[in-house]
Amino acid sequence: MKPTHKVLFVFCPMLVLVFIYYSSGKLHLHVWGHKPQAEPPLSVVAPTTRRTVPPDSEVDSTLIAGQVVGSVYDKQGFLLNLDGKLPAELSYKYGNLSEGMCKPGYAAAKMTTIYPKFMKPAPMFLDRNFKRLAKVSHYLPPFGFKTQERIIDLILTATKNYGLSEELDSLGCRRCVIVGNGGILANKSLGSRIDEYDVVVRLNEAPVTGYGRDVGTKTTLRITYPEGAIQRAERYESSSLFVFSAFKPLDFKWLRQMVFKEKLRGTEGFWKSVAHQVPREPGDIRILNPFFIQEAAFQFIGLPLNNGLMGKGNIPTLGTVAITMALHNCDEVAVAGFGYDMTTPHAPLHYYETVKMSAIKESWTHNISKEKEFLRKLVKANVITDLTNGI
Ligand SMILES: *[C@@H]1O[C@H](CO)[C@@H](O)[C@H](O)[C@H]1NC(C)=O
Ligand SMILES: *[C@@H]1O[C@H](CO)[C@@H](O)[C@H](O)[C@H]1NC(C)=O
Ligand SMILES: *[C@@H]1O[C@H](CO)[C@@H](O)[C@H](O)[C@H]1NC(C)=O
Numbered sequence: 001m002k003p004t005h006k007v008l009f010v011f012c013p014m015l016v017l018v019f020i021y022y023s024s025g026k027l028h029l030h031v032w033g034h035k036p037q038a039e040p041p042l043s044v045v046a047p048t049t050r051r052t053v054p055p056d057s058e059v060d061s062t063l064i065a066g067q068v069v070g071s072v073y074d075k076q077g078f079l080l081n082l083d084g085k086l087p088a089e090l091s092y093k094y095g096n097l098s099e100g101m102c103k104p105g106y107a108a109a110k111m112t113t114i115y116p117k118f119m120k121p122a123p124m125f126l127d128r129n130f131k132r133l134a135k136v137s138h139y140l141p142p143f144g145f146k147t148q149e150r151i152i153d154l155i156l157t158a159t160k161n162y163g164l165s166e167e168l169d170s171l172g173c174r175r176c177v178i179v180g181n182g183g184i185l186a187n188k189s190l191g192s193r194i195d196e197y198d199v200v201v202r203l204n205e206a207p208v209t210g211y212g213r214d215v216g217t218k219t220t221l222r223i224t225y226p227e228g229a230i231q232r233a234e235r236y237e238s239s240s241l242f243v244f245s246a247f248k249p250l251d252f253k254w255l256r257q258m259v260f261k262e263k264l265r266g267t268e269g270f271w272k273s274v275a276h277q278v279p280r281e282p283g284d285i286r287i288l289n290p291f292f293i294q295e296a297a298f299q300f301i302g303l304p305l306n307n308g309l310m311g312k313g314n315i316p317t318l319g320t321v322a323i324t325m326a327l328h329n330c331d332e333v334a335v336a337g338f339g340y341d342m343t344t345p346h347a348p349l350h351y352y353e354t355v356k357m358s359a360i361k362e363s364w365t366h367n368i369s370k371e372k373e374f375l376r377k378l379v380k381a382n383v384i385t386d387l388t389n390g391i
Pocket of ligand 3: 348
């Protein structure tokens with residue numbers, strides 16, 4: 001072989017390698033949602049880090065030294081170095097608001113600093129235009145509404161209302177609290193603090209009567225799936241919206257029967273007994289946008305995609321779904337009653353039952369530990385406020 005051939009023989013594969021290395025760097029930029037910017041070729045410095053960390057911090061200087069984008073974000077796309085500090089442009093925006101004032105757009109803005117892929121617009125509930133929601137129209141429940149379009153159309157024709165309330169929809173700044181059912185809420189006297197929020201979200205059958213001192217008395221939304229719905233008619237509060245969250249196709253059929261006050265025939269296919277009536281007018285019933293289940297599962301927590309079908313350990317808990325909804329629809333988000341207080345291992349599992357924490361069962365559907373990792377990121381970065389410090 002001639003020497004020039006030898007050189008080419010070595011040089012060509014090297015060019016190919018360099019190209020692959022370079023394009024994979026670019027690929028990272030796309031995967032993490034950055035628009036490729038006008039920057040010198042081969043620069044793979046994260047374009048957004050400048051606004052997420054102060055310019056003089058250590059992190060930034062190591063970045064300028066040429067660290068690769070993929071190592072700044074974790075697999076899910078969250079910033080690795082999380083802290084509660086506000087980046088410069090946010091502290092400019094919010095720094096002058098006095099303590100306790102509602103900060104417009106805060107939760108979404110802080111979320112975007114730790115998770116650049118975050119896109120705020122996502123309606124809370126399905127409305128008559130729901131078929132245009134591209135992200136959910138191709139998934140079966142619980143990640144979308146495919147195959148259920150007709151029945152949803154029918155239900156929405158009856159409910160006629162697709163927002164919160166005139167008053168809440170017109171608020172310039174909306175503060176929401178998601179009240180989980182954890183025993184960690186017991187004896188903390190947080191009730192009056194919870195009631196101060198504009199929107200109080202409760203889950204499934206979590207009771208209020210008799211627990212007001214600890215969990216508050218106000219309920220704006222009660223998010224429910226059939227097996228979790230309050231079964232005794234007299235336990236329904238009269239003022240809240242009944243927000244339905246579907247986890248399987250059969251759930252929509254149940255909702256139709258509830259909305260049209262039909263007799264429930266057979267409860268086959270449910271994993272426990274379900275309510276036979278929901279004593280609410282159609283106008284007080286809403287369907288939660290299934291996008292929040294999809295985004296929580298696949299984007300935020302990183303549960304197995306399983307071809308977009310419900311499978312082992314890929315269903316987020318309702319609490320995390322509610323938090324995901326709030327990130328898109330509230331200016332500030334707080335949570336209470338999530339997680340467990342490790343200093344009191346004999347505390348009850350739920351604030352309204354005597355079952356102990358030791359009764360936690362291995363769940364087939366959920367992945368509690370992975371889910372908790374996600375929630376910890378939100379708390380650590382101050383995207384959400386954890387009133388009971390259990391996350
Ligand atoms: C906040 O206050 C500082 C100092 O008083 C001022 O320079 C700055 O413009 C204010 N920011 C906003 C957003 O009003
Ligand atoms: C939860 O996720 C972890 C990490 O991906 C995995 O090892 C574990 O088996 C999962 N648990 C369940 C119940 O699916
Ligand atoms: C809360 O207080 C009541 C009454 O003092 C007590 O019986 C109960 O065990 C307490 N619960 C927890 C979780 O500490």
